[in-house]
Amino acid sequence: MMRSVYLKTLYDKRFFLLGWTLGFMAISALMTSFYPAMHQEGSISSLLESMPAAFKGLVGSLADLTRFDTYIASQLFDIRMPIIAGIMSIILGIGISVADEEKGELRTLLSLPVSRTKLLTQRWLAMLTIMVVIGFGMVAGIYAVLPFIDIASIEPDVLARLSAMTLLIMITFGTIPFAVGLATGRRSVATGVSILIVIGSFLLSTFAQAVDWLSDYEPLSLLHYFPAADIVKNGIDLKDVAVFGVVTVVLLVLSIAFFRARDVA
Amino acid sequence: MSDTTPVIELVDVTKQFGSFKAVSKASMAISKGEVVGFVGANGAGKTTTISMLLGFIRPTEGTVRLFGKDVTPQNAHRSHERIGYAAGDMELPATLTGRQYLDFLLRQSGTKDRSRLQALIERFSPDLNKKFKNLSRGNKQKVALIAAFATDPDVVILDEPSSGLDPAMQEAFLELIKEVQARGTTVFMSSHYLQEVMSACSRVILMKNGQFIEDVDTKQLMAMGGKRITVKSGYRPTKPPKKAEDVETTFENDLLTLSFVYKGDVSELQSWLAAVKQLKDIEVSEYDLEETFHSLYDTEGDKV
Numbered sequence: 001m002m003r004s005v006y007l008k009t010l011y012d013k014r015f016f017l018l019g020w021t022l023g024f025m026a027i028s029a030l031m032t033s034f035y036p037a038m039h040q041e042g043s044i045s046s047l048l049e050s051m052p053a054a055f056k057g058l059v060g061s062l063a064d065l066t067r068f069d070t071y072i073a074s075q076l077f078d079i080r081m082p083i084i085a086g087i088m089s090i091i092l093g094i095g096i097s098v099a100d101e102e103k104g105e106l107r108t109l110l111s112l113p114v115s116r117t118k119l120l121t122q123r124w125l126a127m128l129t130i131m132v133v134i135g136f137g138m139v140a141g142i143y144a145v146l147p148f149i150d151i152a153s154i155e156p157d158v159l160a161r162l163s164a165m166t167l168l169i170m171i172t173f174g175t176i177p178f179a180v181g182l183a184t185g186r187r188s189v190a191t192g193v194s195i196l197i198v199i200g201s202f203l204l205s206t207f208a209q210a211v212d213w214l215s216d217y218e219p220l221s222l223l224h225y226f227p228a229a230d231i232v233k234n235g236i237d238l239k240d241v242a243v244f245g246v247v248t249v250v251l252l253v254l255s256i257a258f259f260r261a262r263d264v265a
Numbered sequence: 266m267s268d269t270t271p272v273i274e275l276v277d278v279t280k281q282f283g284s285f286k287a288v289s290k291a292s293m294a295i296s297k298g299e300v301v302g303f304v305g306a307n308g309a310g311k312t313t314t315i316s317m318l319l320g321f322i323r324p325t326e327g328t329v330r331l332f333g334k335d336v337t338p339q340n341a342h343r344s345h346e347r348i349g350y351a352a353g354d355m356e357l358p359a360t361l362t363g364r365q366y367l368d369f370l371l372r373q374s375g376t377k378d379r380s381r382l383q384a385l386i387e388r389f390s391p392d393l394n395k396k397f398k399n400l401s402r403g404n405k406q407k408v409a410l411i412a413a414f415a416t417d418p419d420v421v422i423l424d425e426p427s428s429g430l431d432p433a434m435q436e437a438f439l440e441l442i443k444e445v446q447a448r449g450t451t452v453f454m455s456s457h458y459l460q461e462v463m464s465a466c467s468r469v470i471l472m473k474n475g476q477f478i479e480d481v482d483t484k485q486l487m488a489m490g491g492k493r494i495t496v497k498s499g500y501r502p503t504k505p506p507k508k509a510e511d512v513e514t515t516f517e518n519d520l521l522t523l524s525f526v527y528k529g530d531v532s533e534l535q536s537w538l539a540a541v542k543q544l545k546d547i548e549v550s551e552y553d554l555e556e557t558f559h560s561l562y563d564t565e566g567d568k569v
Contacts, residue, residue: 002361002369012360104356107321111350112373115342260339263322 005109005119009096009126016095017130020088021137027084028141031076035152038065038075068152069159069232072142077162077228079202081138082169086198089174092130094190096123097181106264116260120182124252127174135167161231168244169226173198175248179255185265197222222247270333272297272420272451273318278327280313287313289475290327295453297419300446302462302483303455305472311455312352314472315424318453319350331420346374349413353406353425363393363400363408367415374416385411388437402429410438414445421445423454427461439465463487491528493550497521499543506537520545 002008010017065071100106109119139159146152176197181190201221208218218224225240271294280288288310295301305311316322317329320341329336331344357366367382376382386393391407392400400408406429413421427435435458442452442465456462462469463483471479481489491510496503498521505512508529515522527534538547 002365003372008358008361008369012358103359104354105358107316108356108358110321110341111319111345111348112370113342113346113375114373116338118342261323262338264338 004122005114006122006126006129009123010129013092013095013126013130016092017133020092020130021134024084024088024134024138025141025144027080028076028138029145030141031072031080032142032145032149032152034075035068035071036149038071039068039151068149069154070229072154072159073162073228073232077166077226077231079206079223081166082173082223082226083198083202085166085170086173086202088134089131089170090177090191090194090198092127093174093177093194094181094187096127097178098185098187098190101185101265102187110264117256120256120259124175124178127178128171131167131170131174135163135170138166139163158232161236162228165226165228165231165236165240168241169222172222172244172248175251179251183255183258183262185262269296271295271330272299272332273453274328274330274333275314275317276328276330278314278317278324278329280310280317280322281325286475288317288324291472291475291477292327293470293477293480295451297451298446298449299468300442300452300466301454302466302469303453303472304457304459304462304469305455309472310475311472312424313475315352315422315453315455318422319345319348347419349416349418349421351406351409351413351421351423351426353428355405355409357397357405357408359398360396362396363391363404366397366408367393367412370412371415376416381417382411382415385414385441388441389434403431403434406430407434410441414441418450420451420453423452423456425455425457427456427458435461489528491526493524494527494534495522495524495546495548495550496538496541496544497546498523498541499545500541503541506534508533 002011065074100109110116142154142159146154173194177190177194180193181187184190201223204214204218204221205223208214208221222244225243227237227240230237273293273295275291275293278288278291279286291310291314303311303314313322317324318331318336320329320336320338323338332347334340334344336344357363361369371377371379371382389407389411391411392404393408395404397405397408406427410426413423413426427438430438439461442454446452452465454462454465463486466483469479469481469483469486470477471481494509499519501516501521503521503523505523505525506527506529509525509527512523512525514524538544
């Protein structure tokens with residue numbers, strides 16, 4: 001069972017994996033189950049239209065609630081899931097990077113014939129695996145409720161696109177604390193930088209809709225590259241994928257460079 | 266690597282944390298098969314030195330070599346294929362059991378033969394089925410020691426390895442050191458227990474305030490001990506011999522008790538004793554090893 005750092009990390013995080021998978025499943029199932037009420041209540045659309053712009057940002061894009069795919073895109077994937085995924089990713093990224101060092105267990109691992117690069121990449125792959133499983137949990141939650149709602153349906157490729165982009169943003173969000181944590185060995189720095197980016201992205205994307213001067217800076221938010229409603233209608237823009245890909249790869253490369261050279265307490 | 270190349274080598278190694286010099290210009294060389302003790306007070310720099318040997322931290326200046334190759338955090342894992350390591354305060358993965366950890370260790374090092382591991386388990390009898398987070402310190406220490414020797418490494422580096430072990434296990438540990446030495450394994454161990462170092466090691470390196478202040482053969486260190494002489498005399502003005510060290514004098518009930526350490530010529534001591542007036546009693550004992558060490562530590566340390 002304990003063949004590698006990858007498997008050991010998965011073993012260490014088995015309860016986290018189980019808990020968050022069930023949590024994501026529950027959230028997506030709940031949001032799906034709310035659809036009939038939202039669908040039948042036509043006044044909600046007009047209510048949303050009358051809201052101030054900043055509030056619209058908080059409740060999601062004003063997509064057509066008469067269609068399930070646009071409903072789930074705006075109400076689950078647009079704002080809620082990225083924020084929940086952001087929190088989960090920060091906790092996971094910190095747990096897989098600096099927590100071991102704080103406990104002194106990283107030195108024990110590094111005293112074995114395991115290179116720092118191998119340790120880092122295998123842990124990152126374990127984080128990726130955990131996120132994929134949690135992502136499947138999210139999709140399973142939707143499919144678990146969907147058969148009971150006659151008026152709701154979604155094309156599998158649409159859900160696959162939304163899920164893939166959610167996974168991508170999870171990976172990027174998780175790589176931030178992971179990379180900063182392993183590069184510096186400091187929880188405070190890793191947490192601070194991650195919260196700044198994740199919560200900053202959320203606030204920027206939310207308030208840019210209402211504050212004129214902020215809208216110029218909105219592309220600095222990572223959520224800008226996850227336009228859930230557009231993904232339903234137009235598919236995935238490869239430029240968005242490239243942004244997440246580049247940010248993740250650059251962070252990983254930098255963390256490998258720093259982690260390989262620094263002192264481990 | 267030729268036979269004469271030191272297995273462990275430090276050349277003018279300095280490690281600085283901010284303005285604090287934890288290790289300063291430290292140099293040493295340890296040959297294959299040597300068992301070397303590493304002694305010093307808390308904060309002397311022993312763990313920092315060991316951390317550099319294992320590539321956990323980089324030296325600020327100087328070179329660390331294992332098996333003739335420079336050690337850096339980037340390449341340390343290569344030397345770890347031939348090294349066993351255990352520390353008294355080693356944090357073993359809390360979520361694993363001893364059995365899972367040893368299994369993980371053997372897989373990482375590519376060791377297929379488990380007979381050595383089995384023999385060590387029988388010797389130390391640790392509890393391998395509880396998670397480390399639920400295990401006593403002594404049991405954790407047993408697993409750490411088993412892990413250090415399980416892969417039959419060429420070099421074993423130990424940082425206060427027997428702290429937490431009961432006397433029987435300490436003895437088993439010392440026996441193990443003697444066995445691996447006979448097989449040609451090099452051992453470098455730091456310890457607070459001088460008796461342990463003296464019985465296990467052929468050489469002792471003394472560290473104080475980040476510097477190696479003494480590198481001495483164990484037999485030589487023992488010989489440096491001398492004798493403690495305690496003389497009782499009714500003649501109060503009695504003076505100790507010229508070469509006496511660590512002199513203590515008390516006077517009670519008209520009886521002078523003069524105690525001192527003597528490392529000089531025995532015939533001179535004999536002459537001095539013959540000249541002592543109103544001699545009532547003489548006691549000669551081996552000078553305590555701890556005292557020898559502390560005396561050396563204080564004397565040499567003052568030069569630092």
